[in-house]
Amino acid sequence: MLQIEDLSVVIHRPGRQVAALSNVSFSVAPGEVVGLVGESGGGKSMVARAIVGMLPSGSHATGRVGFDGDDVLRMDAAALAHHRGRGAAMCFQNPRGALSPTRTVGRQLIDRLVTHQDMDGKRAAESAKELFAAVGIRNPSRRLEAYPHELSGGMAQRVMISLATGCAPGLLIADEPTTGLDVTLTREILRQFRHAADTDGRGVLLISHDLASIAEVCDRVVVLYAGTVVETGPAAQVLRHPAHPYTRALLRSVPDVSGGRAVATAGGMPLMTAAPHNCPFAPRCAHATDVCRETRPETKALSSGWSLACFHPQEEPLFADTVPSNHAESSGHAEPGRSAEAGRVVLRVQDAHVVYRSRFGSGGHHALRGVSLEIKAGETLGVVGESGCGKSTLAKLIMGLVEPSEGSVEVAGKSVRKQSRVERTRAQMVFQDPIGSLSPRRTVADSIAEPLRAAKVSTAERTKKTEAALQRMELDSSILTRMPHELSGGQAQRIGIARALVGQPDLIVFDEPTSALDVTVQAQILDVIADVAADAGHGSVFISHDLATVRGFADRVVVLYLGRVVEEGPVDEVFDNPQHPYTRALLGSAPRLGETRTADVELVKDLDEADAATGCALAARCPFVTDTCRSQEQTLQPYGESRAACWRIPELPALIGKSSS
Numbered sequence: 001m002l003q004i005e006d007l008s009v010v011i012h013r014p015g016r017q018v019a020a021l022s023n024v025s026f027s028v029a030p031g032e033v034v035g036l037v038g039e040s041g042g043g044k045s046m047v048a049r050a051i052v053g054m055l056p057s058g059s060h061a062t063g064r065v066g067f068d069g070d071d072v073l074r075m076d077a078a079a080l081a082h083h084r085g086r087g088a089a090m091c092f093q094n095p096r097g098a099l100s101p102t103r104t105v106g107r108q109l110i111d112r113l114v115t116h117q118d119m120d121g122k123r124a125a126e127s128a129k130e131l132f133a134a135v136g137i138r139n140p141s142r143r144l145e146a147y148p149h150e151l152s153g154g155m156a157q158r159v160m161i162s163l164a165t166g167c168a169p170g171l172l173i174a175d176e177p178t179t180g181l182d183v184t185l186t187r188e189i190l191r192q193f194r195h196a197a198d199t200d201g202r203g204v205l206l207i208s209h210d211l212a213s214i215a216e217v218c219d220r221v222v223v224l225y226a227g228t229v230v231e232t233g234p235a236a237q238v239l240r241h242p243a244h245p246y247t248r249a250l251l252r253s254v255p256d257v258s259g260g261r262a263v264a265t266a267g268g269m270p271l272m273t274a275a276p277h278n279c280p281f282a283p284r285c286a287h288a289t290d291v292c293r294e295t296r297p298e299t300k301a302l303s304s305g306w307s308l309a310c311f312h313p314q315e316e317p318l319f320a321d322t323v324p325s326n327h328a329e330s331s332g333h334a335e336p337g338r339s340a341e342a343g344r345v346v347l348r349v350q351d352a353h354v355v356y357r358s359r360f361g362s363g364g365h366h367a368l369r370g371v372s373l374e375i376k377a378g379e380t381l382g383v384v385g386e387s388g389c390g391k392s393t394l395a396k397l398i399m400g401l402v403e404p405s406e407g408s409v410e411v412a413g414k415s416v417r418k419q420s421r422v423e424r425t426r427a428q429m430v431f432q433d434p435i436g437s438l439s440p441r442r443t444v445a446d447s448i449a450e451p452l453r454a455a456k457v458s459t460a461e462r463t464k465k466t467e468a469a470l471q472r473m474e475l476d477s478s479i480l481t482r483m484p485h486e487l488s489g490g491q492a493q494r495i496g497i498a499r500a501l502v503g504q505p506d507l508i509v510f511d512e513p514t515s516a517l518d519v520t521v522q523a524q525i526l527d528v529i530a531d532v533a534a535d536a537g538h539g540s541v542f543i544s545h546d547l548a549t550v551r552g553f554a555d556r557v558v559v560l561y562l563g564r565v566v567e568e569g570p571v572d573e574v575f576d577n578p579q580h581p582y583t584r585a586l587l588g589s590a591p592r593l594g595e596t597r598t599a600d601v602e603l604v605k606d607l608d609e610a611d612a613a614t615g616c617a618l619a620a621r622c623p624f625v626t627d628t629c630r631s632q633e634q635t636l637q638p639y640g641e642s643r644a645a646c647w648r649i650p651e652l653p654a655l656i657g658k659s660s661s
Contacts, residue, residue, distance in 0.1 A: 001170055001203045002028040002051065002088075007063035008275065009046055009227075011056060020046045021227045022275040023063070025299075028171060028203040033194060035214045035235060036207045037250065038224035040489070040518040041269045044207045047224075048173050051205070052088050053080045068170065085116045085167035093176035095156035099148040105159045106144025109166055116167040131162040135192050138605065157181065161192050171203040172196055178213055179515070182386040182545035183589040184603065186210070190217045209518040212254050212548075212591035215239045220305070223247050226272050226280035229299070233306030239593060243302060243313040246281045251318060253523035255548035257575065257590040262552065264523035268488075279311070287312045345413070346506040346539040347375040347398065347427075352407035354393050354563075367393040369563040370407070375507070375539040382554030382571060383543045384586065390563040391543045395511045398541065399429055412506040425451045428500035430529075432512035434492035438484040444470075444495055445480040451503040469498040473528065490521040497528055508532065509541045514549060526552060547590045551575055559583050562617040566634075569642025579644035581652065582618050600656045616646070624648055624655050 009021040021043045028034045036044050049055050050065050053072050065072040067087055075083060092098040100108060106128055113124035125144075132140035135158040148156060157177060164172055174193055178186040194217045196202045208214050214221075218235040223244065231244040242248045255262040267284040278296050282288040289311070297309045354368040368390050375381050383391050396402045397409055400416040409416045411427045419426075428451060431437035438447050445466055452462045467477060473494040484492060493513060500508050510529060514522040530553040533540040544550050550557060550571065557574050559567040559582065567580040578584045584601040603621040615630040616622070622629065626648070634645040648655070 035218035382550035385560035
């Protein structure tokens with residue numbers, strides 16, 4: 001279906017040029033799912049744009065992009081218009097950004113069906129309902145009338161899949177389709193692409209840096225680095241027994257929910273101005289020799305369907321020398337004079353409720369329901385759960401950005417409601433969008449020093465502390481004069497962490513701090529966060545839907561579901577011996593490299609806020625539900641070292657064994 005041969009793309013800009021792709025070759029067959037993986041800047045999205053004939057202005061492409069016998073690079077406007085949709089259709093990374101905000105999603109889908117499948121309006125409307133139902137959208141008639149802003153992230157992504165499949169394409173291209181989604185939604189979205197290949201015979205090109213998630217749905221994997229293919233082969237081979245040092249570095253950068261720590265790779269992706277004359281990975285490779293630095297390796301076959309471009313292919317087990325996770329490990333960076341503060345309570349939340357009132361005067365959204373937790377200095381608390389469960393609302397509550405409808409929140413022994421502007425600097429936050437969290441009008445130095453200005457610290461002391469915080473982030477002082485748009489994602493997140501640290505706060509809240517970063521940069525930032533979290537002078541809250549990153553350095557974990565704490569306890573106890581059905585379902589959905597996921601609890605439908613009204617909030621999704629669950633609200637009860645809110649926990653092992661048999 002798709003045959004890319006020796007594709008090279010050079011982008012010309014005033015005063016410079018970028019070699020985005022160099023001699024890329026691979027294929028996608030009907031009914032096959034191919035993963036295209038690598039770091040940001042490696043050329044993955046440029047490959048997708050070449051396939052649909054949407055290369056940026058100033059581009060010069062050579063080689064061939066063959067699709068059903070035609071070359072996309074040489075199609076005229078009419079042929080390209082037909083190809084985009086019926087030939088190849090694309091699912092974008094940000095579905096809300098790709099959907100028109102002023103038209104209902106149903107209208108957008110119906111228009112595609114009319115245009116690409118020559119349907120009349122009535123038949124297109126019926127087909128639209130069928131397409132929505134096929135991707136798991138409940139009550140499709142009602143959802144057809146929804147606007148993009150009314151949909152959750154997972155729902156919007158399913159709509160995007162419907163828009164793509166509605167064109168009846170031969171090839172589906174999914175560009176980072178699961179970025180920012182929680183583990184259950186990620187698993188379901190990837191199942192949709194696998195289903196499209198198996199049932200409809202479509203080819204699927206799955207572009208992602210989330211290697212663990214795509215491992216079990218891909219037939220083959222193509223690894224890109226600096227615009228070149230460095231390894232390609234069967235997914236089981238490439239992702240479990242990789243031979244290229246870069247593929248191995250990528251895989252070692254992935255945290256594992258079983259407890260293995262991600263290993264960061266030093267350095268970054270080079271910006272190529274011309275096709276490389278040597279191995280582009282050589283400056284970052286521990287196995288590089290003079291021949292790697294002087295000569296570009298040719299692609300050679302290792303076995304049937306498996307090839308790589310490397311002078312020194314590796315054979316030893318991938319994770320033989322990785323560093324195990326150790327939650328109690330100290331980084332040696334505890335601040336002088338503050339170690340004695342370890343054990344001091346820095347955050348206390350008691351029976352907190354948060355209700356977002358309706359703008360129409362009645363009703364509202366009950367985002368948190370009776371949440372209680374406590375954090376001591378030197379301790380890291382992980383908060384996990386699906387999107388919509390209240391994690392970000394909890395972060396806002398702790399920071400004083402929303403007020404509790406009931407209950408109380410204290411930071412460093414004082415109610416957040418009664419804190420002065422200076423006292424509010426005792427709690428700091430590291431945000432999900434690193435560049436968006438920095439003022440576009442302020443330099444890096446001004447952004448880092450912001451908490452110190454609020455605390456009325458002198459100019460000389462601000463300068464001293466700012467430079468010290470930057471040094472701890474391992475950034476050169478020359479970056480202090482830059483503006484946010486001049487930073488990479490990893491640099492911007494280090495600046496965000498430096499800003500949080502500079503005033504020596506009592507509490508730091510990390511809200512999805514790595515979800516917007518690619519896998520190798522994520523591993524580097526996780527090293528920084530682990531170092532920061534080890535300080536005995538403050539407590540940390542780490543909020544994430546990525547269970548593996550939470551496992552890496554949290555001491556305790558809280559599992560939220562529709563605003564309620566359904567399980568809490570030491571992180572190893574909760575992850576190794578989960579009690580609540582919801583925790584079991586989350587962990588069963590978490591991707592694991594090198595092994596197949598075995599979920600002993602499968603939730604039967606999507607999260608719905610209406611389920612929280614009465615009884616157990618999970619009742620509508622739990623396979624073990626009874627009438628008692630539907631009528632009686634559950635409270636946390638001790639089970640070993642953890643606590644969970646489910647009266648059927650003693651029966652679960654037998655129930656799970658019965659259902660599996």
